[in-house]
Every structure is written in structure tokens, then in C-alpha cells.
Amino acid sequence: xxxxxxxxxxxxxxxxxxxxxxxxxxxxxxxxxxxxxxxxxxxxxxxxxxxxxxxxxxxxxxxxxxxxxxxxxxxxxxxxxxxxxxxxxxxxxxxxxxxxxxxxxxxxxxxxxxxxxxxxxxxxxxxxxxxxxxxxxxxxxxxxxxxxxxxxxxxxxxxxxxxxxxxxxxxxxxxxxxxxxxxxxxxxxxxxxxxxxxxxxxxxxxxxxxxxxxxxxxxxxxxxxxxxxxxxxxxxxxxxxxxxxxxxxxxxxxxxxxxxxxxxxxxxxxxxxxxxxxxxxxxxxxxxxxxxxxxxxxxxxxxxxxxxxxxxxxxxxxxxxxxxxxxxxxxxxxxxxxxxxxxxxxxxxxxxxxxxxxxxxxxxxxxxxxxxxxxxxxxxxxxxxxxxxxxxxxxxxxxxxxxxxxxxxxxxxxxxxxxxxxxxxxxxxxxxxxxxxxxxx
Amino acid sequence: xxxxxxxxxxxxxxxxxxxxxxxxxxxxxxxxxxxxxxxxxxxxxxxxxxxxxxxxxxxxxxxxxxxxxxxxxxxxxxxxxxxxxxxxxxxxxxxxxxxxxxxxxxxxxxxxxxxxxxxxxxxxxxxxxxxxxxxxxxxxxxxxxxxxxxxxxxxxxxxxxxxxxxxxxxx
Numbered sequence: 188x189x190x191x192x193x194x195x196x197x198x199x200x201x202x203x204x205x206x207x208x209x210x211x212x213x214x215x216x217x218x219x220x221x222x223x224x225x226x227x228x229x230x231x232x233x234x235x236x237x238x239x240x241x242x243x244x245x246x247x248x249x250x251x252x253x254x255x256x257x258x259x260x261x262x263x264x265x266x267x268x269x270x271x272x273x274x275x276x277x278x279x280x281x282x283x284x285x286x287x288x289x290x291x292x293x294x295x296x297x298x299x300x301x302x303x304x305x306x307x308x309x310x311x312x313x314x315x316x317x318x319x320x321x322x323x324x325x326x327x328x329x330x331x332x333x334x335x336x337x338x339x340x341x342x343x344x345x346x347x348x349x350x351x352x353x354x355x356x357x358x359x360x361x362x363x364x365x366x367x368x369x370x371x372x373x374x375x376x377x378x379x380x381x382x383x384x385x386x387x388x389x390x391x392x393x394x395x396x397x398x399x400x401x402x403x404x405x406x407x408x409x410x411x412x413x414x415x416x417x418x419x420x421x422x423x424x425x426x427x428x429x430x431x432x433x434x435x436x437x438x439x440x441x442x443x444x445x446x447x448x449x450x451x452x453x454x455x456x457x458x459x460x461x462x463x464x465x466x467x468x469x470x471x472x473x474x475x476x477x478x479x480x481x482x483x484x485x486x487x488x489x490x491x492x493x494x495x496x497x498x499x500x501x502x503x504x505x506x507x508x509x510x511x512x513x514x515x516x517x518x519x520x521x522x523x524x525x526x527x528x529x530x531x532x533x534x535x536x537x538x539x540x541x542x543x544x545x546x547x548x549x550x551x552x553x554x555x556x557x558x559x560x561x562x563x564x565x566x567x568x569x570x571x572x573x574x575x576x577x578x579x580x581x582x583x584x585x586x587x588x589x590x591x592x593x594x595x596x597x598x599x600x601x602x603x604x605x606x607x608x609x610x611x612x613x614x615x616x617x618x619x620x621x622x623x624x625x626x627x628x
Numbered sequence: 629x630x631x632x633x634x635x636x637x638x639x640x641x642x643x644x645x646x647x648x649x650x651x652x653x654x655x656x657x658x659x660x661x662x663x664x665x666x667x668x669x670x671x672x673x674x675x676x677x678x679x680x681x682x683x684x685x686x687x688x689x690x691x692x693x694x695x696x697x698x699x700x701x702x703x704x705x706x707x708x709x710x711x712x713x714x715x716x717x718x719x720x721x722x723x724x725x726x727x728x729x730x731x732x733x734x735x736x737x738x739x740x741x742x743x744x745x746x747x748x749x750x751x752x753x754x755x756x757x758x759x760x761x762x763x764x765x766x767x768x769x770x771x772x773x774x775x776x777x778x779x780x781x782x783x784x785x786x787x788x789x790x791x792x793x794x795x796x797x798x799x
Binding site for chain 2 (some may be wrong): 229389393562563564565566569570580581582586595596625
């Protein structure tokens with residue numbers, strides 16, 4: 188299990204280690220598996236630098252979903268016919284694979300519609316006096332309790348907690364950021380206290396790219412007895428993440444950011460924590476005995492999976508994690524680290540362009556957001572698109588972190604395992620021309 | 629950058645640099661005013677438009693359109709062209725202009741813009757080819773349409789000899 192390296196805290200060797208980026212020949216073979224990368228935009232080859240929003244899918248994943256649908260499609264966990272058995276087998280094998288990819292057992296992984304739903308599931312489960320969970324201490328939020336997040340959260344890991352606090356009378360607090368885009372760790376002991384019931388934080392920022400010091404955050408949370416909830420959407424696709432090594436109680440991540448399909452995400456957590464949570468969505472598939480008066484519920488993960496599940500999506504996600512495993516997450520991380528360094532070196536040289544977040548690639552993933560002086564991000568994105576460069580513009584569902592750095596919106600380039608250095612260069616060249624385009628005429 | 633220049637016509641960039649009617653102004657004596665704030669939640673762009681209506685004979689006439697905003701070149705420049713177009717028009721003429729502009733930017737680039745009618749605002753015809761930018765182009769116009777409706781229905785009547793705001797005095 189030596190590949191399951193925990194994310195090194197700041198100061199230690201970055202998650203790059205001795206692994207090498209993909210060389211030109213490897214990258215060419217790899218890119219050939221992604222049909223969409225052959226597209227052109229006008230006269231330009233597509234330079235897809237929006238993988239932090241959604242990743243492209245290789246033929247392996249597309250074929251896996253299609254093969255399943257053409258051969259074994261059926262409702263799972265019911266029916267005695269061959270297709271139903273094959274479908275159930277494929278569906279549950281996918282659970283084993285995706286759970287294993289992050290170091291969890293299959294009964295510790297709940298399928299959700301997306302990561303947002305996973306976070307909402309937890310926030311609702313912790314804020315209702317529902318029944319059905321085992322007794323594993325009192326996890327329910329009550330008046331006087333505190334929920335702690337950070338200032339760099341995606342709205343999906345902020346708004347559900349705001350709402351949970353409104354429902355329960357708990358109080359929301361947050362850990363601020365330093366001017367250079369890191370978590371202000373000097374605030375940890377003041378903000379995370381004996382009153383803290385939940386510490387929810389992103390593993391990596393979707394705007395700043397900053398990788399948070401999970402180990403120290405978890406250590407502090409453990410010291411005060413707080414539940415830890417990790418938004419791993421921007422880390423699991425890019426780094427070698429083992430949730431058991433990280434020692435977080437609950438974590439969410441999403442298929443479509445890691446070569447898989449949309450419509451499916453996961454909540455992965457410690458068995459005893461999941462077992463303690465009451466169901467949120469109720470109905471078919473999650474019950475044991477139902478009478479006209481009441482019902483009993485199945486253990487996790489089925490307790491949280493009411494209704495017809497996303498079966499073909501799970502099958503496709505299974506193939507996606509196999510592709511990632513075959514490539515090796517250490518090499519994926521090394522490849523993206525090199526691209527991130529190239530991006531940062533390039534953007535910091537362009538006059539009038541400011542990076543939101545760390546300007547070094549240490550403890551950082553390859554999402555690089557910039558503010559172009561005097562040019563609105565929409566206009567930046569339009570100019571880049573005319574050069575075939577696809578980036579994200581706007582607030583990236585993270586308004587507070589933009590406000591923290593004096594911006595309402597930004598332009599974000601993000602890399603993935605299939606990104607070529609030439610695409611980064613196309614972005615840099617087009618970005619360097621943006622201010623001239625709006626200023627020269 | 630052929631397609632880009634079709635979108636960002638020179639006249640648009642000019643209005644972006646020098647925004648006509650920009651800044652909130654106190655309404656003139658005897659005008660009826662109202663304002664509207666419009667926000668595009670997807671990108672955070674926002675525009676506030678204040679309309680001052682005066683009376684000419686039997687008609688309500690747009691005496692002034694003052695506005696502030698923060699947004700992309702398309703949203704700010706289009707509000708600037710709006711100002712040039714509707715000031716001095718009757719409320720019904722102004723409403724018709726909004727309708728013509730909306731029809732043009734929603735035509736997916738297929739519209740033949742009526743430059744006679746829309747003036748500089750005709751330059752936004754290219755926005756129709758970029759679905760994500762139509763909302764940008766409409767932001768200020770939507771604010772104007774809303775403010776106009778409010779001014780007609782229950783606009784604040786500006787008393788005679790109205791005082792000038794502090795902002796204006798120091799400006």
C-alpha cells in the first residue's frame with residue numbers, strides 16, 4: 188500500500204516525490220484516449236483548461252457505460268433474472284472500486300447525486316432529530332454548538348452549514364486566510380474550540396488551488412472532539428488521497444471531475460459515523476420493514492440511498508478509477524505539478540495580471556485563478572475562447588474567497604492529467620494579449 | 629481574431645471606455661423618478677439605473693438616465709448606448725426601443741440590426757451568437773425597463789427647488 192501516501196503537510200516533500208510527469212510520447216498516447224481533445228475552436232486546436240469544473244472522459248469510460256447498457260442494464264437489488272444479477276454485481280463492484288480508490292471499505296461509501304448532495308446529506312443528518320441512526324455519541328447540532336468552515340470554501344461547503352445553523356441554533360464560524368492564499372493557521376486554536384461540533388473544510392481550494400493542512404486541522408478537531416467533514420472534490424482527482432490516512436470522519440467527492448460521468452458523487456466516511464446518522468431522503472431501497480405506521484431502516488450505505496440509483500454512472504466511475512490507478516496517481520500529481528509551475532511562472536510574468544492564491548506550486552493543485560487589471564473576467568474568457576482556450580470565468584461558486592482578495596470574479600485555468608504544456612502556453616500567450624486588445628483600440 | 633472583433637465592435641469598446649450618462653444624478657425639478665438594481669448572479673455583474681421623467685405636452689418624456697454599474701464591457705457599454713438612445717424619448721418610444729434591442733440580441737446573431745432605430749446599440753447584434761453574453765447585454769436595459777415602469781406608475785415627484793446631493797456638490 189505504499190502508493191497510498193498521505194498528503195504531506197506543508198514543509199515536507201510535496202506529493203510529487205520521485206514520480207515523473209508524463210513525457211511527450213506518453214502524453215500523446217494518453218490524449219488520444221480523449222476524443223474531445225481533438226476538437227478545434229475556429230482555427231485553433233482546443234486547449235481545455237477547465238477540468239476543475241468538469242473533466243473530460245476517455246473512451247474507456249464512455250465504452251464502459253455503453254457496454255453495461257448494451258449488455259446488462261437492469262434494476263439493481265431486485266429481480267432474479269440474469270441481467271438483474273449482472274447489474275447488481277457491476278453496481279456493487281463499482282462501489283468497492285471507488286471506495287478503495289480513497290482507502291475506504293465498500294460499506295463506507297454512499298452514492299449521491301453529486302458532492303453537493305453529499306454535503307447537504309451530512310448537514311441535514313446532523314441537524315434533524317431524526318431516528319434510524321445508531322447511538323454513537325450525540326452528533327446532532329444544538330443551540331450553542333459551533334460549526335467551523337474556512338473562508339475559501341466552495342458554496343457547497345458553506346451554504347448547507349449556514350442553513351444547518353439556522354435550523355438548529357448552532358453558530359457558524361470560519362478560519363481566515365493569509366494574504367498569500369494560505370489558511371491562517373494562527374487562528375486554529377481560537378476558532379476551533381470545545382464548542383466546535385463540526386469542522387468542514389476543503390482539501391484543496393477550487394479557486395486558489397491551495398492544499399489545506401489536513402493533518403493539523405484534523406488533529407485540532409480531534410483534540411476538541413469535533414466531527415471532520417472534508418470536501419475532497421479538488422483533491423481526489425489530482426492527488427493520491429487516502430481518507431483513512433487523513434483520518435477524516437466524512438468526505439465527499441465527485442465523479443465528473445475525475446474522468447467519470449455527471450450525476451454521481453460519493454459520501455465516504457467512517458462506518459461508525461455513517462451508522463450513527465439518521466436517514467435524510469426516505470423511500471424505497473433504504474428500508475427494512477415497512478408497516479402503515481412506521482419503518483425501520485437499512486444500515487449504511489443503503490440507508491442514505493433512497494430511490495433508483497445511478498447504476499450506469501457507477502459502472503462508468505468504476506472504469507474511471509481503474510484508468511487513474513493504471514496511470515498512477517503519483518504520476519498524475521507529478522504531471523500536474525509541473526504544469527502548475529509552468530502556469531504560475533507564466534502568469535506572474537504578465538503585466539497587469541494578479542494571481543489569486545499561492546504563487547508557488549508547493550501544496551497547491553493546478554487551478555490557477557487570475558484577475559486581469561481593468562478587464563472583466565467575462566471579457567477575458569471571450570478573448571481566450573477566440574484563441575481556442577477554454578477557461579472558467581466568474582466567481583466559481585466561491586464568492587467569499589473572491590471578496591477576501593478584493594475581487595468579485597476571476598479567470599481560472601485548471602489542468603488535468605491529459606493537459607499538454609502547449610495548452611498552458613496557448614493560455615499564457617492569449618492571456619498576455621488581453622489587456623492590449625481592450626486597451627489598444 | 630475575426631469572430632472576436634465581430635463581438636467587440638469598435639463602438640462597443642468606445643462606450644466601454646467612456647460610459648455615457650455614468651454616475652447617479654439628482655432628478656431635475658418637477659420630474660418623477662425611480663430606479664432599479666439588476667444583478668446577474670452567475671457573474672456578479674450589477675447595474676443600477678435611475679430614470680427621471682418629465683412632461684412635454686401630453687407625453688411623459690425620459691429626461692435623464694443616470695446609472696452606475698460594475699461588470700464586463702458588454703454590460704457597461706450596452707448601458708451607455710441605452711443612455712444615448714432613450715434620453716429625450718417619450719415613455720412609449722423608449723419602451724419600443726427596449727423591445728427592439730431585446731429582439732436583436734435574442735436573435736442568435738441572425739438579426740439585421742436597424743441602425744437607424746438603435747444607433748450605437750445596433751453594434752450588439754453579435755452578442756446574439758454568444759448565448760452566455762445575452763444576459764450581459766440586457767442587464768442595463770432590463771434595469772431601465774423596470775425603472776421606467778416604476779417611474780410611470782408611482783415615480784417619486786421631485787419637489788421644486790430640490791437640493792443637490794452631497795455627492796454632486798463635491799463632484
